[in-house]
Amino acid sequence: METTRMHLSSPRARRLAAGATAVALGATIAAAAALGAAPANAASADVTDASLSWSLSNEANAGAYFGGCNFLSAGVAGNSGASAPWTATNPSPGYAASAGNVSIAYPKAAGGTSTPTFATKCQTGDGTTVTPATSTRGVLTLAEGTGTVDAAVGTADIAWDGGFTVAFYGGLTYWSAEDPELHVAADGTGELTATVSGYAASRDGGSWAPLTPRTVHLATLTDVDVTSTGITVSPDWQGVEPASATSLNKTNADWGSWPADFVDFQNETGQSSYWYTSGANDAAAKKPQPISIAYTAAETPTPEPTTPVTPEPTEPTEPSEPGTPEPTTEPSEPGTPEPTTEPSEPGTPEPTTEPSEPGTPEPTTGPTTGPTTEPTTAPTTPAPSISTGGTTTFTVGDSVPLRAEGLPAATVYSIVLHSDPVVLGTVTTDADGAFATSVVIPTDTPAGAHTIAVESSDGTAVVSLAITVTADGTVVVDPIDTTTAVTTGAAVNTGGTVSGTSALPWIGLSAFGVVALGSVAFIAYRRRVTQQD
Incomplete structure (x- = not known):
């Protein structure tokens, strides 16, 4: 055991041990740098004020051949008891321009909107009574939607509390939707779903019976652009062909349909053919209008990981013989003062840092691992x-x-x-x-x-x-x-998004550089040890 202790205390062994320590520290620093290299996850932003505006379709707001018009009403309408036009008192609850988080507005030709009443629900915002060829262009708005959005990833999950009712032919047939939910995936596909209910009816005043509530797709979405301030998207329509759309007409190049499960439900309400092309020239009236969603995103990003500060490696000191105080520096040969750094070749002053390759000036300081905190890119204001x-x-x-x-x-x-x-x-x-x-x-x-x-x-x-x-x-x-x-210097676009490049790729190179420098340090130690021994 004594022989072994003396061997481990030799200068050569100590230098080899120090070299190994340098490599281990280099690997540790590299691992830390690699962790710091990963950009902070673009955390989802909380949304509490999402506002969804939608006209559904021009047909849902058009004049009708009986009952005055088709119209939107805020809230879930009660049971009228029969397939008949609504009155001011039946159903109850009945027509409303606002209910909770839901409101209805009619745009005016010169700008602005008007709030409809039961008496004016079949008039435009300017007071003109609509015909089967014209529309009030009523806009349904659901406010105070809550959820999360991640503009960087392109995802969104927002839900609204409240409902609305869609009545055709003055109320001969109507149905309601409650608590819509929007889900958008990272690939740009999405869906707007809701719980729907209503009554089995027909436009000629036939059957009348409550329907079983169910969840259906109000809209299926493609190429959704999720931004930090909102989403605007036109629901899928062209080429959609539900099996239950028995009278689907493909004459018009813009033929299409609302989602399949939605059409299935409308087959029971008596409105089915009003949600897909059943004629040669009705695509413009029946296709879904664009959905517009606005919100304020309260971003809560994941804290940026920082590179830990690692103390400079120091020469480990060997334990001394039992009972002998351990010197703070390596003992020199008997009678020779111990230098504060490793002894150089005879007659050559020892450099304060590791020697570089022959012919390369020695740096005055050791290699660094880069800044200890991540550089940040100052936020920029987008062009209008x-x-x-x-x-x-x-x-x-x-x-x-x-x-x-x-x-x-x-x-x-x-x-x-x-x-x-x-x-x-x-x-x-x-x-x-x-x-x-x-x-x-x-x-x-x-x-x-x-x-x-x-x-x-x-x-x-x-x-x-x-x-x-x-x-x-x-x-x-x-x-x-x-x-x-x-x-004006303004940027004009039709919904595209430009993403900036990352400001962090140098971190990965720093990690690689630390590993490489650690390896060079070890090779330098081995070279000196071999020369000295």
Whole structure:
């Protein structure tokens, strides 16, 4: 045992042990750096004020051949007892423009909205009675939705409390939806579901019986763009072909249907053919209108991991003989003062740091592992932009989603259609300088090039979107408004998202570098030990 202790106390063994320690420390630092290299997870942001606005379809707000019109009502309507038009007192609860978190509004041609009543539910926001060829363009809004969104990953889970009712032919047939839920996956697919209930009925006043409540898809979604301020998306329609859509007509190139389980349910309410193309020219009336959701995301990111500060490795000291105090430095040969660093070759002053490869100037300090905290990228304010959420074509008279960001916070703007100015509405930006709303291009808008502008109180356009109206009333959103981009510096888009690059890739290289430097240090130790021994 004594021989072994003396061997471990030799300078050569100590230097080998120190070299091994350096490698171990290098590996530890590398592992810590690798952990620091992983970017903080973009944690889901809590949402407590999500507002969903939707017209469902033009048909759901159109004039009817009997009963006055089809209409939306806030709240879940009671049992009227028979297939008959509603009255002011039956069903109970009956018609309502607001109920809890749910409200109904009718847009005006010159901008703004009006609140309908039972007496005016079949009139436009300007007071004109609708016909089977026209629509009130009623907008249903569900407020105070709660959940989480993750704009970086592209996911969202939001739920609303409250219900609404959809009545056709003045109430001969109606159904209700409660507590909608939105789910969006990272691949951009999503669904809007709700619990539906209603009554087995027919438009000719036939059968009447309560239906079993069930959960169905109000909308299936594709290519959903989840942003930090909202979502605007057109539900799937074109090419959707439920098995129960027995009278589906594919003559129109835009033929389609609402989700299959939704159509199954409507087969029982007596409204089935109003939710898919059953004629050659009814696609524009029956297809789902865009859904617009706005919210304020209260981000709660995961704390950024930091690289732990590792003390500089020091030469381990060998335990001394029993009863002998251990010197704080290595003992030198008998009669020779012990240097504070490893002895160099005879006649050569010992450098204060490890020698580099021959011909390379020795650094005055040892290698570093980079900063001990992650560098951060200062947040940047996005350029003003305006989007229709990916909707590139629609028809005059449709309710069109509109979303903008990069504007001053808490500021009132007017949305104006040019060339002949027509105010489509007013909005107020949120705390992030964004807004989400819906506007209607008037049906009498002449064919040609037009611009939807967001204007400040002095009439200055801060951002705009170019559109073209064709002779048949189709509205095409131009991909880029070059005039706005040049004159105002605003970015114009139709719903795309640009993601920045990571500011952290150097961390991974630092971890690799620490391992490499640890290996070099060990090789240097071995080389010196071999030369000295």
